Amino acid sequence: PAVNIKLNVNGKEHTLQVEPRVTLLDALRERLELTGSKKGCDMGQCGACTVLVDDRRVNACLMLAVMQQGKRITTIEGLAQGDTLHPMQESFIEHDAFQCGYCTPGQIMSAVGFSQENWGQTDADIREGMCGNICRCGAYPHIVAAVRDGRG
Ligand code: FES
Secondary structure: OOEEEEEEEOOEEEEEEEOOOOEHHHHHHHHOOOOOOOOOOOOOOOOOOEEEEOOEEEEHHHOEHHHHOOOEEEOHHHOOEOOEOOHHHHHHHHOOOOOOOOOHHHHHHHHHHHHOOOOOOOHHHHHHHOOOOOOOOOOHHHHHHHHHHHOO
8 A cells, every 4th residue: 555755855855655665766757757867777787767865876776765764865856056067967068978868867976976985086996986877878988087077
């Protein structure tokens, strides 16, 4: 049976009814109409669904919505401040770090999480730290450059 839950997404509190098996990704996309987070594989392998939960990057397709109550969820829609893009978003544009763009919201959310973790500064560190985000177009050199410069 469906249960009532409260989700704090991008600073806004939402009340919704979901079945306990509904993933955070489906709740975001289908219930809250936040379709920036993409569903690539729905099994934790591509990173297209990456969001931040309490500032940590997670695959939203692997999380149950009911377990995210009381946490702060940030999606790609919540990254910009009004008309001002997040520095990581600016960096992806500047470096042309996408081709088809499908993986881009996940790449950017993962890059924001990555930049707040204790990784080294080399391109090899970026490649390792971002290895959970797949780009089927192969835009990796530009993505690495964007992550490097977007860290501020
Ligand atoms: Fe979640 Fe691919 S859709 S990791």
